Amino acid sequence: MTAPATVALTVNDRPYEKQVDPRTTLADFLRQHLGLTGTHVGCEHGACGACTVLLDGQSVRACLMFAVQASGHAVTTVEGLANPDGSLSPLQSAFREHHGLQCGFCTPGMLMTLAELLRDNPAATEAEVRDTLSGNLCRCTGYAGIVAAALDVLARLAPEAKDR
Amino acid sequence: MKPAPFAYHAPSSLAAAVDLLAQNENAKILAGGQSLVPMMNFRLAMPDHLIDLNPVTELDRLTVRTDSIEIGAMTRQRRMEFSNELRQACPIIGEALQHVGHRQTRNRGTIGGSLAHADPSAELPTVVLALDGVIEIRGPRGTRSMPMAEFALGFMTTALEPDEIMSAVTLPRWQGPHGYAFVEFARRLGDFAVAAAAVMMALDAKGTVTRVAVALAGVGPVQSRLTAVEEALRGHRIEPALIDSAAALAAEGDANEDIHASADYRRHLAQVLTARGLATAARRAQTQMKAPA
Numbered sequence: 001m002t003a004p005a006t007v008a009l010t011v012n013d014r015p016y017e018k019q020v021d022p023r024t025t026l027a028d029f030l031r032q033h034l035g036l037t038g039t040h041v042g043c044e045h046g047a048c049g050a051c052t053v054l055l056d057g058q059s060v061r062a063c064l065m066f067a068v069q070a071s072g073h074a075v076t077t078v079e080g081l082a083n084p085d086g087s088l089s090p091l092q093s094a095f096r097e098h099h100g101l102q103c104g105f106c107t108p109g110m111l112m113t114l115a116e117l118l119r120d121n122p123a124a125t126e127a128e129v130r131d132t133l134s135g136n137l138c139r140c141t142g143y144a145g146i147v148a149a150a151l152d153v154l155a156r157l158a159p160e161a162k163d164r
Numbered sequence: 165m166k167p168a169p170f171a172y173h174a175p176s177s178l179a180a181a182v183d184l185l186a187q188n189e190n191a192k193i194l195a196g197g198q199s200l201v202p203m204m205n206f207r208l209a210m211p212d213h214l215i216d217l218n219p220v221t222e223l224d225r226l227t228v229r230t231d232s233i234e235i236g237a238m239t240r241q242r243r244m245e246f247s248n249e250l251r252q253a254c255p256i257i258g259e260a261l262q263h264v265g266h267r268q269t270r271n272r273g274t275i276g277g278s279l280a281h282a283d284p285s286a287e288l289p290t291v292v293l294a295l296d297g298v299i300e301i302r303g304p305r306g307t308r309s310m311p312m313a314e315f316a317l318g319f320m321t322t323a324l325e326p327d328e329i330m331s332a333v334t335l336p337r338w339q340g341p342h343g344y345a346f347v348e349f350a351r352r353l354g355d356f357a358v359a360a361a362a363v364m365m366a367l368d369a370k371g372t373v374t375r376v377a378v379a380l381a382g383v384g385p386v387q388s389r390l391t392a393v394e395e396a397l398r399g400h401r402i403e404p405a406l407i408d409s410a411a412a413l414a415a416e417g418d419a420n421e422d423i424h425a426s427a428d429y430r431r432h433l434a435q436v437l438t439a440r441g442l443a444t445a446a447r448r449a450q451t452q453m454k455a456p457a
Contacts, residue, residue: 022172022214063201135265
């Protein structure tokens with residue numbers, strides 16, 4: 001056991017401060033120390049993307065960084081996506097409408113990856129959506145519904161961008 | 165918790181990081197962590213000390229000059245991918261980055277981490293080799309620099325001494341009209357390259373190759389410059405038959421064999437990707453020459 005390190009950060013706009021073993025990954029920290037089990041842990045070596053969260057607004061693999069490295073930063077998890085009143089965000093609703101949920105295991109990572117893409121590139125094409133999703137594995141082979149959900153939200157976000 | 169226990173250090177300067185590396189046995193430098201942390205999670209790497217360069221802001225810099233580009237070791241791949249200035253100055257880097265992992269890993273991954281990790285299939289070392297990049301290294305004995313061709317020694321092995329840290333890379337810029345191409349074969353976008361080729365090419369008004377650089381990844385234990393291919397092209401008029409005969413030379417030599425591809429298949433890919441890269445670079449060079457200055 002090495003000396004504990006302090007992690008002081010905000011998760012979904014709420015501040016937390018905890019003492020952790022430095023080897024605690026951000027994914028384990030979110031789940032085990034903060035009880036935010038929406039972030040899923042899959043392969044734990046950066047291949048599957050299930051643990052994707054936003055760090056200062058950018059998608060990252062929570063299994064490939066240590067909690068202590070997130071100190072001083074802002075993390076957004078899937079728990080932070082819904083509207084303040086608890087209703088689903090447009091992206092989450094679209095996943096439900098287009099049968100993009102499948103077994104649900106990869107869903108949080110898919111949502112966080114797409115949340116970043118939709119924010120940064122509201123004119124994204126289907127090819128860009130598919131390229132971006134290549135970093136998230138769905139073992140139900142359910143990409144069709146997930147892509148449809150993303151395209152649906154994109155169409156509503158920027159109808160003028162689609163008419164180019 | 166998958167990694168073995170370690171003591172965590174977060175120095176705020178490069179000098180402090182060099183001191184920490186000198187003072188601690190079995191220490192590892194943590195850059196973006198997109199290769200090291202998987203190795204730690206598999207316990208293939210079990211450092212007693214982890215020295216995190218992420219707080220060292222002096223290493224996060226991207227300077228585009230008329231004759232060269234200087235990139236600090238901790239500059240994230242994301243910053244390189246989305247820099248308009250870099251895209252205009254050296255578009256092959258952006259083309260290669262599209263094959264480097266995924267958006268989520270490029271958001272964390274750094275150029276220094278990729279070069280120091282020295283994976284034979286990695287894209288950034290291939291581009292830096294094709295561009296004759298120079299690596300800057302800091303250690304307790306001061307600063308030194310060396311060409312990329314001498315920096316990467318073999319399979320995941322560099323010329324870094326145990327107490328040294330890679331601090332930056334300088335890429336000389338190609339002047340005048342020229343073409344470029346980065347082509348890769350992988351099982352899915354973002355996977356490790358089975359093979360990849362980086363090509364830079366300049367032509368004169370008659371279509372004669374005046375300057376060319378070709379680097380290959382994924383085939384041997386380390387990225388290699390295809391000097392035989394370059395020699396076969398230099399001074400000759402670019403045309404499909406020349407591309408085919410020069411690219412055939414890429415298939416000569418030893419190749420790795422693993423679960424993804426036999427050595428023969430890798431040699432075949434080397435030839436095919438080199439030919440495609442040369443054709444694309446030649447086409448772009450010709451377009452560049454026609455473009456109004």
